[in-house]
């Protein structure tokens with residue numbers, strides 16, 4: 204068994220799509236970044252890498268690498284999940300929180316969970332996404348950014364050392 | 365086995381009681397919220413829900429629901445702990461951090477741990493509360509808010525699938 | 526099995542050495558604190574204490590105690606790891622994130638991991654350090670501070686109750 208954690212933040216700006224947990228959410232602004240800037244998937248990706256002792260998302264997918272410009276973070280997460288399995292680990296469950304002052308994310312939680320579970324190759328009930336506001340405090344509370352945090356538990360796959 | 369995480373923040377304002385970890389703390393200000401705004405219990409509640417795959421505190425106890433106005437967050441945590449057990453999970457341990465610039469929370473740590481353990485129905489040594497300042501940085505450091513974060517480990521209850 | 530979490534922040538100021546994960550990093554500023562202010566080692570120390578139910582770093586090493594002025598946080602972590610073992614627990618793995626706008630920490634990740642593993646008495650692959658920026662947002666993003674967060678998994682040592 205091993206545990207991992209991840210945290211991410213991206214600025215919320217006009218003229219970008221808002222993609223969280225692999226789900227596009229209608230909103231006047233979106234997250235700024237080299238890839239699709241999906242803070243939730245990035246936090247989960249980092250938690251998986253961390254639990255498996257495989258480094259961090261910035262090392263795997265440098266934002267200076269043109270291959271990852273506008274990348275679908277779901278594909279990056281899928282690649283990391285495959286690498287984690289190759290090393291002999293299986294994700295047991297993922298729990299995460301998205302902190303956004305707006306828009307309301309509750310209606311998208313189930314769709315995010317399904318998408319994340321598919322990326323990880325785990326049953327839907329192995330993924331839990333929670334949503335909160337920042338109570339109008341700090342950059343997230345002022346609507347300047349969105350944060351996400353995640354934990355993951357791994358177990359040894361049957362038949363691996 | 366499953367892992368969960370929770371995070372919460374509430375604004376610190378005049379004219380409210382300060383309740384953290386189910387313990388009332390004498391201080392000139394208190395946390396703002398629909399319930400008693402106990403950020404520590406909310407973070408633990410979210411961690412439990414997350415580990416068990418049961419959603420989030422905002423879905424369980426909407427702050428638009430008059431039933432939860434001024435609610436004792438200890439009762440909400442107890443209800444969630446019961447639901448987690450019904451689903452076949454037992455809390456193994458909880459670890460949490462409260463971040464507040466003031467007041468000093470060290471003297472209240474033991475009482476918070478006892479109260480949380482009673483809400484969860486676990487031995488006192490299964491709960492650990494840590495306290496920190498934010499080093500005068502950001503909204504917490506300026507005394508505008510108090511944050512809390514928590515992780516929880518669950519295991520299958522004997523005799524459940 | 527038990528899980529723990531830790532979080533820490535220190536202000537980044539001129540005239541101090543920058544020490545993170547027990548590694549001195551050349552940079553014009555350093556972290557402010559009573560000890561060497563190593564936010565990463567402090568977060569890991571708190572996560573270990575939390576998982577073992579042993580309180581928090583502020584109780585163990587009060588910043589009002591002259592013995593810990595300028596202390597090497599690696600020695601504090603080592604002392605805590607020994608106490609955790611005495612209580613019958615063994616660290617399984619540690620995963621952590623350092624959030625700093627500058628300097629770039631990627632080149633120091635491996636050295637931090639080695640140093641932390643030595644402090645804990647675990648194999649190097651049991652420790653994972655991740656590095657991120659705060660996307661220019663908040664005190665960390667403005668270069669006023671550096672934050673760290675960590676999770677740890679413990680298991681019962683063979684031959685202990």
Ligand SMILES: [Mg+2]
Nearest residue numbers: 211212242245
């Ligand atoms: Mg990111």
Ligand SMILES: [Mg+2]
Nearest residue numbers: 372373403406
């Ligand atoms: Mg709350």
Ligand SMILES: [Mg+2]
Nearest residue numbers: 533562564567
């Ligand atoms: Mg510190």
